Amino acid sequence: MSSHAASHGHPSVLAHHFDTIEQQRSTMRLGMWMFLVTEALFFGGAFCAYAANRVWYPRDFEAGSSQLNVFIAGINSLLLLTSSLTITLAIHAAQEGKKSKLFWLLTVTILLAVSFLGMKAYEYYSDYEEALVPGLRFDESKFMPATLPSPDAPTINQINPDRVKMFFMFYYIMTGLHVLHMIVGIGVMVWLWLKAYRGEIHEQKFLLIEITSLYWHFVDLVWLFIVPALYLAGIHH
């Protein structure tokens, strides 16, 4: 709080350039929504490039997708969704001044997010073991007609391993960008967690949690589109 604000008798969380706390909160929310629009355009560009190439090479992309681990994707979806629930409940805990509940909800949210990253790291390692990393370790024979699960499919001879590699580059770049956003989100949540641990987040400061939750829900939103785009493009067995 600025001393200027204090001299005007504003509540302690009110910055001096706002008239009311409601105006300040609306502005903070709007600022985060504006930021999320730029993020939507950022990820939208990646999804658009992916869509264009998938339209051109549907069978190659489906063949690559079929090699991905859809079980890990499902578990990660549920981990991220649960973390969205807990951070939303944390907003209410902060509003109600329940500092202990807030602390534990933030702890669970961070643990769920870290679990997601752990699963993702294991998945990347499995991809490497299965030779699905273009430029590093890639087994083209997996995508040759004779080794595919349905050799009698009429379009099988149209699969080109080079195009499958392109699918995997989209996979690593898009999931990598998502992971990067998760790391940023976890960093912010750890900062909030430390503030909650020190008891610094009281009823008037619930918006810190709410603004962070908007970002975190957006990370969840992107993942909800990554799953059908990358993991569910092909048939799994």
Added chain:
Amino acid sequence: MAEPIHTKPGSYYGAFVVIAILTILNISLSFSTNMGAIRPYLHFGIAIVQVATLTVIFMHLRGADGMTWLTALSGLFFVALMFLFIITDFLTRHYAAY
């Protein structure tokens, strides 16, 4: 948006259950071999319902003020515009013919 948030926690649990069930459904459908060309539309259709639930309930678009709605919808509009122009360009090049 109303001050403070008036969404009841029950709505969050409801949204959680809906999105979780749709997640399981979406992944289960990827094991089906007889869906044909409708597959991507079904997968993305389910994802859109999930995202709508997430934004309206968890991100509190329900009860948000007009400026927040305008901002969110403008983001959607410009992403749609980007897709429209770029995909239209790609689809009309007839690249596959070469």
